[in-house]
Amino acid sequence: MSRVYNFSAGPAVLPEEVLKEAAAEMLDYKGCGMSVMEMSHRSQVFDDIIKEAEQDLRDLMHIPDNYKVLFLQGGASQQFAMIPMNLMKNKVADYIVTGQWAKKAYQEAQKYGKVNKIATSEDKTFSYIPDCSDLPVSPDADYVYICENNTIYGTKFKTLPNTKGKTLVADVSSCFLSEPVDVTKYGIIYGGVQKNIGPAGMVISIIREDLITDEVLEGTPTMLKFKTHADAGSLYNTPNCYCIYMCGKVFKWLKKMGGLEVMKERNEKKAKLLYDYLDSSKLFKGTVEKDSRSLMNVPFVTGDKDLDAKFVKEAKAAGLENLKGHRTVGGMRASIYNAMPYEGVEALVAFMKKFEEENL
Numbered sequence: 001m002s003r004v005y006n007f008s009a010g011p012a013v014l015p016e017e018v019l020k021e022a023a024a025e026m027l028d029y030k031g032c033g034m035s036v037m038e039m040s041h042r043s044q045v046f047d048d049i050i051k052e053a054e055q056d057l058r059d060l061m062h063i064p065d066n067y068k069v070l071f072l073q074g075g076a077s078q079q080f081a082m083i084p085m086n087l088m089k090n091k092v093a094d095y096i097v098t099g100q101w102a103k104k105a106y107q108e109a110q111k112y113g114k115v116n117k118i119a120t121s122e123d124k125t126f127s128y129i130p131d132c133s134d135l136p137v138s139p140d141a142d143y144v145y146i147c148e149n150n151t152i153y154g155t156k157f158k159t160l161p162n163t164k165g166k167t168l169v170a171d172v173s174s175c176f177l178s179e180p181v182d183v184t185k186y187g188i189i190y191g192g193v194q195k196n197i198g199p200a201g202m203v204i205s206i207i208r209e210d211l212i213t214d215e216v217l218e219g220t221p222t223m224l225k226f227k228t229h230a231d232a233g234s235l236y237n238t239p240n241c242y243c244i245y246m247c248g249k250v251f252k253w254l255k256k257m258g259g260l261e262v263m264k265e266r267n268e269k270k271a272k273l274l275y276d277y278l279d280s281s282k283l284f285k286g287t288v289e290k291d292s293r294s295l296m297n298v299p300f301v302t303g304d305k306d307l308d309a310k311f312v313k314e315a316k317a318a319g320l321e322n323l324k325g326h327r328t329v330g331g332m333r334a335s336i337y338n339a340m341p342y343e344g345v346e347a348l349v350a351f352m353k354k355f356e357e358e359n360l
């Protein structure tokens with residue numbers, strides 16, 4: 001068996017320890033004589049799995065009791081519609097558009113009400129996070145929406161926007177559990193799990209209880225009502241059982257590693273290694289303004305498309321995979337999520353130095 005260093009933006013690298021554990025339990029989960037993939041979601045065994053996963057997530061993020069944790073299907077993209085359907089009481093919402101995922105959410109919300117783009121960084125190809133300390137928040141806005149870490153462009157909000165008292169909703173897909181957060185600052189904090197937590201196909205949405213009501217937009221399907229899932233403990237219908245099990249394992253791994261403070265330190269150390277090299281390189285250049293840099297997604301370019309392609313190809317041959325930038329922006333991107341070891345980033349930087357020497 002040989003494993004590569006996988007810099008994919010998602011689905012992405014998972015902790016090796018977790019994969020080995022899952023493999024060992026594949027045929028017989030804890031003496032049940034069956035795989036978690038094969039068991040009823042109504043069984044006691046699965047009930048323990050989902051409850052433990054939720055509790056471990058609550059412990060890691062210090063989620064207060066007045067927030068529900070929902071394990072939902074439809075990925076992060078389904079939240080783009082669920083959020084307005086469930087939250088738009090006045091049919092008004094303010095969006096801060098800092099990348100393609102925020103833009104998609106902004107466009108989807110327009111189907112349901114009046115949606116204002118109160119800030120954007122599109123003028124400079126989303127290479128920075130705008131100043132959000134004094135935005136024209138609408139007096140009747142039901143919520144203010146952000147994408148906290150922009151996976152494609154590699155930017156991250158270092159301070160949350162001043163929402164002037166309005167409910168903050170954040171997509172944290174690509175920075176989920178990468179550092180501590182104060183959940184009380186958000187009305188909803190949600191993310192697809194396929195980047196920093198588990199396999200693809202599930203979104204975790206952490207929602208303040210007062211936002212979960214029967215008062216949703218007319219025509220909202222039962223499956224798209226937060227209340228449906230909150231009332232049923234994420235078991236209204238058959239959930240993504242295996243994904244919940246895998247996420248639960250990653251939560252335990254994170255606890256064992258020391259929790260989110262420790263992950264933050266590790267992530268800062270990894271990102272610094274790469275950013276410091278980018279800042280000193282004569283060939284490679286980071287594409288993001290320094291004070292907006294993400295710890296998770298690091299885009300960079302040589303400035304020459306052919307050389308970028310050569311780099312991606314040679315890196316792959318050297319066991320450094322999925323470094324191609326997003327299809328809409330080109331260049332390279334290294335996603336260095338929680339499960340990417342420091343050694344992986346060291347190997348990447350060493351390869352980049354060698355490539356620089358050979359190609360400058």
Ligand SMILES: Cc1ncc(COP(=O)(O)O)c(C=O)c1O
Pocket residue numbers: 010074075076077078101147149150151152171172173174192193201
């Ligand atoms: C920040 C962000 N939001 C949303 C999505 C969409 O997630 P999904 O594919 O789970 O719908 C992605 C990436 O896939 C993302 O990076």
